[in-house]
Amino acid sequence: MVKKLLLTLVALAGFATLASAQMRLPNVKIENEKGELIQTSSLLDAKTPMIISFWSTTCKPCIRELNAINDQFVDWQDQADFRVIAVSIDDSRSASKAKAMASGFGWSDFTVLYDKNQDLKRAMNVNLVPQVFVVDADGKVVYSHTGYNPGGEAELLKEIIKLKK
């Protein structure tokens, strides 16, 4: 039974790894800062890549990572043009708190979205936060990482610079 399950898992994982070479930004509906529903496909502008970071008000490492990106945002912009999309996975109860928090942390350069029903989180298969993705201008996911260790944000800039070719 367990053996069978493991085999299935390995097969599925292997198959999916092969097929996932071209993971793209999925199209789901998500709330913007005004509380209006937008489609994630509208985030793509065919010009600039994005860092998409999933966070929540109760996730300390997430906030550390976003603060670290925010602290270096101006310096990074000198090296490459990119946008930061901070996706709050807080439920409706904490989503308003997340808004106050984002302002209090001075994340004015970020686009903050509210995934209250966790549709984007599920579609991008995020199990643990922080999880961060680098998505190119056409919506292709080129990098992802789970968890945050101080200094780990440097990898994101590297990936973005790589996209400049």
Next chain:
Amino acid sequence: MKFTKLIPFVVFTLVAGAGTAQAQEGEAEERDKKGFLTGSFETNNIYFVKEDIEVPGQKTPDDRFGSNNYLKVDYIRSKFSAGVQLESYLPVIQDYPAEFTGTKLTNIYASWVDDSFSITAGSFYEQFGSGLLFRAWEDRALGINNSLMGARFTYNYKNYVALKAIWGTPRFGMEYDTGVQFRGLDLSLNISEMYGAKKSTLLLEGSVLNHYQSVPQSYENGMSPNVTGWSARVNYENGGFMAKAEYVDNGTNYFPNTEMSSEDPREFVGKRGNAQLLELGYSNNGLGIFLTGRRFEWMYSKFDRTSSSAANVYNYLPAVTMQYTYLLTNLHPYTPLTQDSRNGEIGGQADIYYNVKRGTWLGGRRGLKLHANFSTYYSLAGKGNARADKLMFRDFSADIEKQWTRAFKMNLLYSMQERNTDYGATAKTELAHIVVGDFLYKFTPRFSLRLELQYLTSKEGDKDWMAGLLEASFAPKWSIFVSDMYNHGNDAEANRLHYYSGGVSFAHSHTRLSLSYGRNRAGYVCSGGVCRIISAYTGANFAMTISF
């Protein structure tokens, strides 16, 4: 099971539909044509160790092992997606709802998201408003997955109108409870958009939810199989200001009769639930203020009236308090009163965030982040009123974050917590003061050390605690930690225990592994203000997540 029989048909129809629609799409969609697979695998395992000494509330399962596993695979092709989730409990980890057992394909869905509509068939998640009336969601840390099996349809006309319609039967453990049905409608009108207002946003929203369960013979008290609830909401936003108000009528649910006597022999009595929620916020220029007020009574919504399992719930009543992340601040988190005589609460909270700018007197070279929170909750003085009775929980906290140099960052937190120890049966409370220092030093761009020092002082209960944590990070892949909580002030010498823990985690690309060993205190595991009670245990944890 007629629902499960329906699925292959639905999936086939949608796949066929997707294929046809795809063929008609233009070149812009060309690159999406092939579609792709994505998914994730998560495994959480605990090996329990029996200790020689007595640890308060410690339980060790006979087979010493628990393993919760989730595999989710989705196929996405432009606007079409379909997926499955396989869950396996080998066996379920101690203290999770016992309904999670064995291995099964628990969730399956197909969906189509278009510009003006979306349709999902199979299992889906949804919530109306703040979730007070209805929320179907998954939280693996809590052991909650009450997704519905059925259909969800959404429609929007420009930005003016958004409509959601749902129908389905809830998941309970590994099965869908076909004896229970939900039907719901949610409507949101964007008034400001209709009148072309540029500066402000005004949304008027409302929901209706019908819950059906045939009434068991033993419940003969004129109980209706149908419970219909509704909610009305207003959201307003202008510049940095926002206001939200919600009123919920939860319909009449049945609760155990606490005044059962020979004159009133009814085992259960109908109670009409209701809730009020008010949120006010202001955010601008590094300042964020957020206020919440909430009152509710008889809002405990179980989809299966006969079960008391923690997984048996279809609305969301989280504690609206500060959600702490430090060890000693989370010894006694607040959980709202929802059941029996503890039928309701009234209270509120206030948050203020302030980012002191760089280059100012207080901000210094690198700025300073300030935050304070106050929350207070009371039980209700009687039915159908808003008078506060006994203090259930009160908490004040203030924290600062300061980046001193490029390498050194410091967080300081003070918290004062007062809680009712009898769940509102008496007015007895316990008070604790907690201080935390959290210091991060970056030795190189990749190597850093983080130290947490914590102290809790109280004249009541378990009295004084101290705690420490040291974490070394090698970015971006490795981190190791050791921590200890010590109840040195406990009156009973046998309870002056160390709750130690140590572990390592590794993350690379799509994979994260963590391994830890320690002695865990009896208490709560909380996620988003909802808590699950766990027994104390000593053991090794192994967790892995892979997303692909």
